[in-house]
Amino acid sequence: MTRPFVKRDTFLPFSRPTIRQVEIDEVVDTLRSGWITTGPKAERFEKDFAAYVGAPEALALSSATGGLHIGLIALGVKPGDEVIITPMTWAATSNMVEALGGTSVFVEIDPDTLQVDPEAVAAAVTDRTVGIIPVHFGGAPCDVDPLLEIARRHSLWIFEDAAHGVGTLYKGKHVGLFDRLAVFSFHPIKNMTTGEGGMLTLSDPEMARKLRALRFHGLEKQAWNRYAEGGTPQVEIVLPGFKYNFMDIQAALGIHQLASVDEFNARRRELAMIYHELFAEVPEIARPGIPSYDHFHTWHLYVIRVLDAAGISRDNFMAALRQRNVGTGLHFRAVHTQPYYAQKYPQVPGTLPKAEWACGRHQGRAGPRERLIMDRPYLSIVVPVYNEEENLPELLDRLEKTLAAMERPYEIVLVNDGSRDGSLRLLREASARDPHLVVVDFNRNYGQHAAVFAGFEVSRGEVVVTLDADLQNPPEEIPKLVAKMEEGFDVVGSIRVHRQDTLLRRVASKIVNRMTALATGVQLTDYGCMLRAYRRPVVEVLAASREISTFIPVLADLFAGRVTEIPVAHSERAHGESKYSLWKLFRLQFDLMTSFSVLPLRVTMAVGVAMAIVSILVALILIAGRLIYGQEWAVSGVFTLFSLLFFFLGVQLFAIGLLGEYVGRIYQQVRDRPRYIIRQVIRGGAPTEGMTAP
Incomplete structure (x- = not known):
C-alpha cells in the first residue's frame, strides 16, 4: 500500500519530555525550601528508585557518564585492562574506559535486535580482559544469561549500561541487578527524566560506601547532613573524589517521573506497536527486531534502518522527514568508527560489518576503512548462480577476503537462476550474516545472461564485475580488472590463460570466438570468459536496453567507448559439471548470428x-x-x-x-515480454517484493 506524505502543521520533535504540573509544583517547593542541592529529596529519590528496581543500593548522580566513571574506578580498572563493549552505544560507555587508561574491545552485535552478541563477547576474552559492559539497547534487555556464564567462566565483572532500561525486564527481573554494578540515565530523551542525571544500582554496601565518597569530593558525609541540626561542619576526605552529586531540584522531577514511568512505558509500547504495524507495509524499511527470549520491552527507542531498496540514504531520508515537520534522531554511529577510536584502533573498522551496516550510510569524508559503511558501494560483484551449492561456501569466503583486502566499499549481488539444489538456502543464510550480500531470486531458470542483467539492475557500484560461481574465474583476479578500469577504460574483458577445460571444449570455444567476431564485427579474444568489469554508465545502458539478445560482451562493446582485455588465471571447475554443453554453445552462436548481424x-x-x-x-x-x-x-x-x-x-x-x-x-x-521475473530480493536475510525487467 502506498501512503502519501503529509506535512504536519507544527514540528514534531524527536523527543519531548513529559513535564506535568505535579513536577512543576515539586520543583517550586524545592526552590522555596532553601535547600536546592543534594539533600533529602535526592535521598528519597534514591530509596524510591532502589525499591522500584529491587536493588539493595542506589546512588543518584549528576549524569550516567559520571556513574560509569566512578563505577569503573570502584571496579579497579587500570591502564592495560581490556573491557569488552558493544559499539552500538553512546560513546560515554567506552570513553570512561579510555579515561582510566583501559582498552576498549568492541565486539559484534545481533543485526536484528542491535543487542551485543554473546558469542562475539566470548570470542573476545583474553588474559587481559577484566570485565564486560553490555548495553540494554533501546529499551530491550540484552541476553544476560550467556554473558553471566562467560563472566563466571573467566572471573570477569559485568557493569550493565542500563541507560535505556528503566522498567525493562529480563526473564521477569529488572535489568541492573545481575552482577556487580549497573547505571541508568535520566537524560531528557529517556523514558523518565530529571533534566540530567543518572543512577547506580548495586548490592555491595562496602562498594556503595566507596562510590558515595567518589561521587562528592571523597567525602563520606553528605553536605545536608553536616549542616542539619546536630550535624558537624567538619569534613573528612577519605579518597580523591569528583563532583558528580545529584541535586534536590533534579530529584523533585525524578520523584514524580518515577511514580509515572510505568504509565509512560505503556504509552511508548502502544506507539511502538503502531509503528511496527505500519512499517510492516514498507519493505524498504527494516523494523527493529524483538528479542525471542523472555523480556519486557519499554521502547526507549524505535530504531529503523533505511534499506538500499529505498533508493535514498539515511541522512537524506531524515532530511526529507524534517521537511515534513517530523523530527528523528540518529542512534547510534558505531563508536569504533568515531575519529578517536578509528585512529587508536585502526584495525577494528571493517571487522564489525553488522554494527557498521546498522549504523552506516552516513555522509561526509572518511578514511579507506570507514568508507566500507558509506552510502553507495564503489564495487559491485555480480554472480549468476545455478545449482552451485557445493561451490558457494568457498566462493563467498574467497570473495570476502579479496574484497576486504581492496579496502573499497563493495556489495556482492548473487542471482539465483532457478537453482534446484540448496543454493538459495545457502545464499539466504549468507545474506543474514553479511550485510554486503544481496540475493536476487528468479522464479525459474532464465539463463546466465538474464541473471547478469538482473544483477546489473540491482547493483549500485561505480564499477561492476561479473564472474561465474563455479570458481573457474578466481576471485583473486578481481583487483587486476579494477586496477585496469582505473586507467580510464569503460569495459575490461579477460583472456583465460592456461585454460583448465578439455581439448574439445577449448577447440569449440575458439570456433565460437572466431564465428562471433565474424558475425558481430566485435573483435574480442575471449567472448566466453565471464570475468569482466563494466563502468556504471555502460551498466545502466545495458540494463535499459530492450534488445531480446542478452549476450553482454558484444552489447557492452557496442555501447562502450574504451574497451580492453587483460590475461587472467583460469582454474579447474571445483565441483559439478559445466552448465554450457556443446549444444548450448551452438545455440548461443546461432543466436549471436541472428541477433547482432544481417x-x-x-x-x-x-x-x-x-x-x-x-x-x-x-x-x-x-x-x-x-x-x-x-x-x-x-x-x-x-x-x-x-x-x-x-x-x-x-x-x-x-x-x-x-x-x-x-x-x-x-x-x-x-x-515486449519481460526478460525475467524476480521473485524476491534478499538483504540481511529478509526478502522484499519481486519485480520484472524488460
Missing part, C-alpha cells in the same frame, strides 16, 4: 544469386546438349535435374527458415 541474410542472398546463375548455366547446357546430341542425351540427365531441384529447394527452405528466424525475433521484440 550477415546470414546477405550470405543467403548471395547464395541465391549464385544458384540462379548456376541454374541458367545448367539450363543452357541441357538445351545445348539436346540440340547437339539429341533427346536421348537430355533424358539421361533427369537424375541430375532432380538432384539440382532438391538442392535448390533445400536452399530455399533454409533461406525461408532463416528469414522466419529474423521475423520471429521482431515478433518477440514487439510483444
Whole structure:
C-alpha cells in the first residue's frame, strides 16, 4: 500500500519530555525550601528508585557518564585492562574506559535486535580482559544469561549500561541487578527524566560506601547532613573524589517521573506497536527486531534502518522527514568508527560489518576503512548462480577476503537462476550474516545472461564485475580488472590463460570466438570468459536496453567507448559439471548470428544469386546438349535435374527458415515480454517484493 506524505502543521520533535504540573509544583517547593542541592529529596529519590528496581543500593548522580566513571574506578580498572563493549552505544560507555587508561574491545552485535552478541563477547576474552559492559539497547534487555556464564567462566565483572532500561525486564527481573554494578540515565530523551542525571544500582554496601565518597569530593558525609541540626561542619576526605552529586531540584522531577514511568512505558509500547504495524507495509524499511527470549520491552527507542531498496540514504531520508515537520534522531554511529577510536584502533573498522551496516550510510569524508559503511558501494560483484551449492561456501569466503583486502566499499549481488539444489538456502543464510550480500531470486531458470542483467539492475557500484560461481574465474583476479578500469577504460574483458577445460571444449570455444567476431564485427579474444568489469554508465545502458539478445560482451562493446582485455588465471571447475554443453554453445552462436548481424541474410542472398546463375548455366547446357546430341542425351540427365531441384529447394527452405528466424525475433521484440521475473530480493536475510525487467 502506498501512503502519501503529509506535512504536519507544527514540528514534531524527536523527543519531548513529559513535564506535568505535579513536577512543576515539586520543583517550586524545592526552590522555596532553601535547600536546592543534594539533600533529602535526592535521598528519597534514591530509596524510591532502589525499591522500584529491587536493588539493595542506589546512588543518584549528576549524569550516567559520571556513574560509569566512578563505577569503573570502584571496579579497579587500570591502564592495560581490556573491557569488552558493544559499539552500538553512546560513546560515554567506552570513553570512561579510555579515561582510566583501559582498552576498549568492541565486539559484534545481533543485526536484528542491535543487542551485543554473546558469542562475539566470548570470542573476545583474553588474559587481559577484566570485565564486560553490555548495553540494554533501546529499551530491550540484552541476553544476560550467556554473558553471566562467560563472566563466571573467566572471573570477569559485568557493569550493565542500563541507560535505556528503566522498567525493562529480563526473564521477569529488572535489568541492573545481575552482577556487580549497573547505571541508568535520566537524560531528557529517556523514558523518565530529571533534566540530567543518572543512577547506580548495586548490592555491595562496602562498594556503595566507596562510590558515595567518589561521587562528592571523597567525602563520606553528605553536605545536608553536616549542616542539619546536630550535624558537624567538619569534613573528612577519605579518597580523591569528583563532583558528580545529584541535586534536590533534579530529584523533585525524578520523584514524580518515577511514580509515572510505568504509565509512560505503556504509552511508548502502544506507539511502538503502531509503528511496527505500519512499517510492516514498507519493505524498504527494516523494523527493529524483538528479542525471542523472555523480556519486557519499554521502547526507549524505535530504531529503523533505511534499506538500499529505498533508493535514498539515511541522512537524506531524515532530511526529507524534517521537511515534513517530523523530527528523528540518529542512534547510534558505531563508536569504533568515531575519529578517536578509528585512529587508536585502526584495525577494528571493517571487522564489525553488522554494527557498521546498522549504523552506516552516513555522509561526509572518511578514511579507506570507514568508507566500507558509506552510502553507495564503489564495487559491485555480480554472480549468476545455478545449482552451485557445493561451490558457494568457498566462493563467498574467497570473495570476502579479496574484497576486504581492496579496502573499497563493495556489495556482492548473487542471482539465483532457478537453482534446484540448496543454493538459495545457502545464499539466504549468507545474506543474514553479511550485510554486503544481496540475493536476487528468479522464479525459474532464465539463463546466465538474464541473471547478469538482473544483477546489473540491482547493483549500485561505480564499477561492476561479473564472474561465474563455479570458481573457474578466481576471485583473486578481481583487483587486476579494477586496477585496469582505473586507467580510464569503460569495459575490461579477460583472456583465460592456461585454460583448465578439455581439448574439445577449448577447440569449440575458439570456433565460437572466431564465428562471433565474424558475425558481430566485435573483435574480442575471449567472448566466453565471464570475468569482466563494466563502468556504471555502460551498466545502466545495458540494463535499459530492450534488445531480446542478452549476450553482454558484444552489447557492452557496442555501447562502450574504451574497451580492453587483460590475461587472467583460469582454474579447474571445483565441483559439478559445466552448465554450457556443446549444444548450448551452438545455440548461443546461432543466436549471436541472428541477433547482432544481417550477415546470414546477405550470405543467403548471395547464395541465391549464385544458384540462379548456376541454374541458367545448367539450363543452357541441357538445351545445348539436346540440340547437339539429341533427346536421348537430355533424358539421361533427369537424375541430375532432380538432384539440382532438391538442392535448390533445400536452399530455399533454409533461406525461408532463416528469414522466419529474423521475423520471429521482431515478433518477440514487439510483444515486449519481460526478460525475467524476480521473485524476491534478499538483504540481511529478509526478502522484499519481486519485480520484472524488460
